[in-house]
Amino acid sequence: MDQICIVMTTASAPETVQRLIDHALAQKLAACVQVLPIESHYHWQGQIVHDEEKLLLFKAKTSDYPALEELLRAHHDYELPEILQVPVSAGHPAYLAWVSASTR
Numbered sequence: 001m002d003q004i005c006i007v008m009t010t011a012s013a014p015e016t017v018q019r020l021i022d023h024a025l026a027q028k029l030a031a032c033v034q035v036l037p038i039e040s041h042y043h044w045q046g047q048i049v050h051d052e053e054k055l056l057l058f059k060a061k062t063s064d065y066p067a068l069e070e071l072l073r074a075h076h077d078y079e080l081p082e083i084l085q086v087p088v089s090a091g092h093p094a095y096l097a098w099v100s101a102s103t104r
Contacts, residue, residue, distance in 0.1 A: 002100040003062035004088040009072050009081055010040060010053040016077045017054050023075055029068040030058040031102035059099050062087065 007030070011017045017035060024030040034057040041050050060068055065085050072083050088096070 004091065004096050004099050005060055005062045005065060006086040006088060007058040007060055007065065007068055007072075008084045008086065009056050009058075009076070010038070011056065011076065011078070011081070012051055012053045013077055016075075017056065019075050020056060020072060023071055024058055024060075024068060027067070027071065028102070028104040029064050029071060030060045031099040032059050033057065034059075061100060061103050064103060 009020065011020065021033045021035070024033060036055045036057070038053055038055045039050065040053050041048065043049070058068060062085070069083050069085075072081060
């Protein structure tokens with residue numbers, strides 16, 4: 001079975017969130033995307049910043065990560081977007097099979 005991962009990014013503009021989701025699903029680079037409201041606190045350009053954002057969790061194949069990262073970078077509006085790949089070491093076999101079958 002294919003290795004599965006979760007790819008995380010954040011965005012604040014609703015149109016960016018929807019654009020990232022739509023492109024990833026249309027290109028079958030993710031089986032599903034979950035969106036959660038979050039508060040982010042971070043250092044940026046010499047200041048401490050506090051933002052309300054959305055956390056996007058893309059369920060994907062590890063082999064598709066390079067293409068998904070490229071898509072997220074191309075369609076994101078942040079100068080330096082967070083894009084992280086988190087390996088999935090175990091999971092419900094039927095769900096993992098569905099992720100694999102739902103992606104390219």
